[in-house]
Amino acid sequence: MFEMSKATYAGVPRDKIPWYPLIDYGKCDLCGGNPKCKEFCLHNVFEVVEENGKKKLVVERPFNCVVFCTACEKVCPIPGALTFPSKTEVSKVINKLREEIRKGR
Numbered sequence: 702m703f704e705m706s707k708a709t710y711a712g713v714p715r716d717k718i719p720w721y722p723l724i725d726y727g728k729c730d731l732c733g734g735n736p737k738c739k740e741f742c743l744h745n746v747f748e749v750v751e752e753n754g755k756k757k758l759v760v761e762r763p764f765n766c767v768v769f770c771t772a773c774e775k776v777c778p779i780p781g782a783l784t785f786p787s788k789t790e791v792s793k794v795i796n797k798l799r800e801e802i803r804k805g806r
């Protein structure tokens with residue numbers, strides 16, 4: 702049976718936190734067919750899909766990504782192919798959501 706994820710981070714529903722890798726398709730070459738990031742990540746965030754007969758990497762399960770983890774960026778051989786949002790900005794979002802939850806909104 703399908704069950705909604707109840708994952709939270711710092712008391713905030715995980716799916717409200719915009720933290721996950723972003724792929725620059727101008728740079729990612731799928732590691733020639735064996736995506737290192739997908740192989741490396743233990744949280745099943747990435748998937749390879751076929752689009753117009755061409756394989757491409759997608760962030761299929763963004764909210765599986767561990768908040769503030771950037772580990773896959775370090776295994777990616779192409780600088781800038783994977784990037785992450787600003788930690789400062791995402792921290793602000795989390796703090797705002799925590800405040801709203803605290804106030805019972």
Ligand code: SF4
Pocket residue numbers: 724728729730731732735736737738739758776777778779782783
């Ligand atoms: S490791 Fe980098 S280049 Fe390789 S598939 Fe992932 S994003 Fe693309």
Ligand code: SF4
Pocket residue numbers: 721722741742743744746747765766767770771772773774
């Ligand atoms: S940042 Fe960490 S958890 Fe998120 S996709 Fe990369 S390796 Fe997986």
